[in-house]
Amino acid sequence: QVQLVExxxxxxxxxxxxxxxxxxxxxxxxxxxxxxxxxxxGKGREFVAAVEGSSGLLKDYxxxxxxxxxxxxxNTKNSAYLQMNSLKPEDTAVYYCAVAYGRDRTxxxxxxxxxxxxxxVTVSS
Numbered sequence: 001q002v003q004l005v006e007x008x009x010x011x012x013x014x015x016x017x018x019x020x021x022x023x024x025x026x027x028x029x030x031x032x033x034x035x036x037x038x039x040x041x042g043k044g045r046e047f048v049a050a051v052e053g054s055s056g057l058l059k060d061y062x063x064x065x066x067x068x069x070x071x072x073x074x075n076t077k078n079s080a081y082l083q084m085n086s087l088k089p090e091d092t093a094v095y096y097c098a099v100a101y102g103r104d105r106t107x108x109x110x111x112x113x114x115x116x117x118x119x120x121v122t123v124s125s
Contacts, residue, residue: 002026002114006097009119012087016123020082022097022116030054033100034073034080035112038093038121045096045109049082053103060105064090087123094118 008020020036035050049071052058056073070083080097098112106112 002099004097004099004114004116006095006116006119009095009121011122011124014087014089014123014125016087017083017085018087018121020084020095020097020119020121022080022082024078024080024099024114027099027114029073029078029080029099030075031103032113033103033105033111034071035098035100035105036071036080036082037096037098037109038091039096039118040090040093043093047107047109048095050100050105050107051080052105053100058105060107062107084121087121089123089125092121092123094120 003025031053036048039045050060051071068086073080096118097116099114101113
């Protein structure tokens with residue numbers, strides 16, 4: 001059974017930083033793209049960032065996080081991470097990690113096979 005466990009969320013003041021972690025068990029993720037999505041109260045789940053499988057060199061970011069968030073992976077730990085800097089109150093949401101069906105990045109939720117349960121990020125003003 002594949003499990004994704006996110007951690008690192010919490011309460012932070014605007015301008016602060018958090019690093020989210022996603023540890024995957026039950027399958028190897030080295031050749032699969034990984035992504036982070038988020039869902040704010042009353043809104044749909046939206047794409048945040050994705051990193052390609054294998055090398056992890058190619059990355060994609062939503063416009064609203066470019067320059068502030070960085071996605072990266074560690075295949076030796078079967079994990080992915082999201083470094084979030086310069087946080088804003090509008091970044092408040094539950095953040096979800098996802099494993100793609102294939103190597104290529106995609107912004108579509110349909111491209112992701114496995115999902116974590118989410119970790120809450122709250123940014124106070």
